[in-house]
Amino acid sequence: MDDESLVNAPVQKRIYAVVRQIPPGRVATYGQIAAIVGGCTARMVGYALAALPPETDVPWQRVINRQGKISPRGAGDGSLRQRLLLEAEGIAFDQAHRVDLGRFGWQGPDWAWAARHGFVPVPAPDNR
DNA sequence: CACGTGACAACTC
């Protein structure tokens, strides 16, 4: 089915698929997405999200940098919108405009889902 | 805490 096509799909498409699996009220980092997709660097994730249309179904807003902060984006207004969207989902920002990845950090997609898309083996998401 | 480095893919002309 289309799911398997994902394996042959361009990297960006795979990234979108993973980001789409992030549940509301949860945030993931570029590096995390990159690690799940595999063979992809964190920057590639940023590039992919930057190429997303304004009406995409991909929750790009839930993807933030490793610092737990929102990327500055070119204009800067987009960052504000992203923050509002996250707050609307229940994500809390601290005084430093940072999100506690330990609380809201996404633990990764379901193994069954990942396996279905050929995202296995998935690198250990910091079992901590 | 700040700076510099390392590193890729997709789109358009």
Add this chain to the structure above:
DNA sequence: AGAGTTGCCACGT
């Protein structure tokens, strides 16, 4: 068919 341009990082020292 090829080349150039554009684009929301992470890590170590």
